[in-house]
Amino acid sequence: MAPRANWKGFLRLSLVTCPVALYPATSESEKISFNQLNRQTGHRIKYLKVDADTGDEVPNEDIVKGYELDKGQYIEVTKEELEEIALESTRTIEIDEFVDKSDIDPRYLIRPYYIRPDGKVGHDAFAVIRETIREMDKVAIGRVVLTNREHIIALEPMDKGLVGTLLRYPYEVRSEQEYFDEIQDVKVTKDMLDLARHIVNQKAGRFEPEKFEDHYETALIDLINQKRAGKPITPKSKPAATNVVDLMEALRRSVGKEAAPAKAGKPAKKGRKASAGQKEMLMPIEGKKPKEAAAKKPSAKPQRKSA
Structure with missing residues (x-):
């Protein structure tokens, strides 16, 4: 069954436009999830939307959005009023600028989407936009509306399509200063750095997600x-805490620990997919x-x- 698009509209670079569809590039639906149950009956718990004061259940057609001004005072906003302020980016991803990928702070990255042409038309225009971004070795920055909110999106070529990564706005990223200001200034000696580098070199490898x-x-x-299967559940023993308090000693022991498997001559265990x-x-x-x-x-x- 073909995946369902989260968004359909147009991708535009100046006067070059093509219809595109946007699909989530990641999924967590395969993970184990739990339902809440009534311990007494074993039945699932059901949530109802009720009036906070009367306790009566409220049907969906009577539920509206409201912004709280003061405690218990709200301004109601209707669906029609929200549609009136709909942005152009509701239907079009307009490319505003091109930047170097290294300029994008990783704290601003949210989630990736796959973008491909929608339907049988527009493949030529899509290819022109994709190959221009690839040839210039840049990231295209545009805007798109998802779940009624406008997002900044960074576009990069991938194979025959594009990957669009949603970005946060500056007000959504907290300043690091309130967390880092109290970190003490510590002088790290050359011997410590040499030992730490040795550990890093022993653990060096390639990024291969399939082995995670x-x-x-x-x-x-x-x-x-x-x-x-009705088997008894026995708690696993927790690893004992080490008593090493000297940093140099901990580094020396770490070097020996990482070198031990290599000395034994055993082949490295392949990570399972x-x-x-x-x-x-x-x-x-x-x-x-x-x-x-x-x-x-x-x-x-x-x-x-x-x-």
């Missing part, structure tokens, strides 16, 4: 499978028999549902 595993998700799956491993562990929860689970190995990149 969500250990908490794995623990949740194991917990659910054990409870489903999180998506495939997680899917395999989820099979018992989904009701598949062990033989069926073994026969049907999950693909390396299972198709994800769109959010």
Whole structure:
């Protein structure tokens, strides 16, 4: 089943325009989620929208938006009034400027979306915009309205499409000074830096997301499978705290600890692919028999549902 677009409209660079669709590039729907239950009956908890004063349930058609001026005093805003102030970016991603990727503070990044042409027309204009951004080695900055709010969006080419990352506004980013001002100025010696560099070099590698595993998700799956099988749940022992208080000694021990596996001559353990491993562990929860689970190995990149 084809993913459903979160937004459809037009991408515009000056007078060059093409219809596009925007899709979420990430999803958390595959994670374990819980429902709230009534401990006495085992039934799910249902939430009702009620009047705060009377306690009566209020139907959706009688619910309006309101901005609180003072305690208990609100200004009502209707759906029609909100539509009246709809921005051009509700229907169009207008590219305003081009910047270097290194200029974008990572604190401003929110979430990524995939952008592709919508329908059979506009592919030529889309390709022109995409290849211009790629050729200039820049990031295009535009605006788009999602969930009734305007967002800044940074556009970058990826393969045949574009990735658009929503950005925060300056008022949404807290100043680091209120958190960092009380950090003490410490003189780090060359010996300490040399030992720390040695640890970094021993741990050096490439960024390979496919080898990451969500250990908490794995623990949740194991917990659910054990409870489903009626097995007793025994708490795991917590790691003992180390007594090393001397920083130089801790660095020296760390160097020895990281070097130990290399001296043993054992091959490095390959990280399992999180998506495939997680899917395999989820099979018992989904009701598949062990033989069926073994026969049907999950693909390396299972198709994800769109959010």
